[in-house]
Amino acid sequence: MARSDSGESVLERVVRILEAFTPDAPALGVGEVARRAGLPPATASRLVADLVAHGLLVRDDRRVRVGTRLWELASRASPTLSLRETAMPVLEDLHRVVGHHAQLGVLDGDEVLFVERLSADRAVINLTRIAARLPLHASSSGQVLLAFASTVLQERVLARPLGGFTRNTITDPAALRRVLAEIRERGVALCPGHIHLDATGVAVPVRRPDGQVVAAVSVVVPNDGEAARTVPALTEAARRIGSRLTH
């Protein structure tokens, strides 16, 4: 692939430009794109123009945004979207029964990536969004995915500093190790106040028919000691989603 003087591929620079756009900064001036992507302004400007010409970015007044075309290319053949589509009717039922937030997360790298979230207007606080990430050790979905992940990944996570969100986040590797063993045994992760003191995350694994864990389905409910009541509905939802997965 064509490389610049600095040895970077064009694709590398395109990825850095796309990474510049975040939920908090969905529209950026070209100068800001250059700064965030660490590219010379002229280079950024040329690449942005090319991305706009292909509809991957769109101009909006004097700023640029991620284009619908990029979303379409990324979504229409995406295994993520097909998991999400399979899970959606079940997730809706779960959301109706439990209220608050119902979400679906997958393991991506060393984090949980949330591919869907249904929220009620007056739901308890929840720090995740769709396409947002959380560390594996801190969230209920992450703990479920980590508990059933390879030992290589588990040891890598356990060897690193475990950052805390609240005083309830598990930051001690030995404690996390015990929690993961418990999750494997009981099939559920309960995280009262681990991400936000007012909320409890509850997650269970979604298994393909061959038994492999491919996702976590979770709810975020108030931290009032009643969260465990959601477990039967979660388990049933995970069973229904899993039974629909063919690959």
Added chain:
Amino acid sequence: MARSDSGESVLERVVRILEAFTPDAPALGVGEVARRAGLPPATASRLVADLVAHGLLVRDDRRVRVGTRLWELASRASPTLSLRETAMPVLEDLHRVVGHHAQLGVLDGDEVLFVERLSADRAVINLTRIAARLPLHASSSGQVLLAFASTVLQERVLARPLGGFTRNTITDPAALRRVLAEIRERGVALCPGHIHLDATGVAVPVRRPDGQVVAAVSVVVPNDGEAARTVPALTEAARRIGSRLTH
């Protein structure tokens, strides 16, 4: 941007590779990617390797798929996703009331692009999927978006051959012109059997607080003459979505 001997930019080739993946062909061998993208096998192979290295494609056995990373980059800062997130609680309520399919479409190019769809397990047949497209003249969402689009776009669509899905699809430009005027007056499009003889699409415009139409919210219900009963629920849903849009 770096160009190949044929004068194409790298980005152009990357887009053609991404376009090779569709809902019906989400996983492809590299040879098939090359064929669909119209690229020499060696070129396709090099670009696929670079896309895999960046997580935009992922290897799956001997084939490649669209990667979660591409979906994440495209989604997290996407205005499409933010419209979808805003609309979601309302769309869920609509789906609960109407059953069958509730969907949200936006104008993209000369087509309607569906950015969300909620379906019941036993819903009437529906040919759309998320991130799928339909022609503007043939679908209820498309007719709504066309009715409130620029006259330039309207004239362009009216000047072209209007393809038929069923014997009910409007393929006569003069008839379509009358239908668009009616939609502007009544604020609703009703398409009994236009896409599939057993289904009726009903769509209404979603307006931003400044009055601009930015999306269509629609339902797909049986073609049994009862479809117009869904109009009040649709109108209320569109009003609620519109009132939440800030830009």
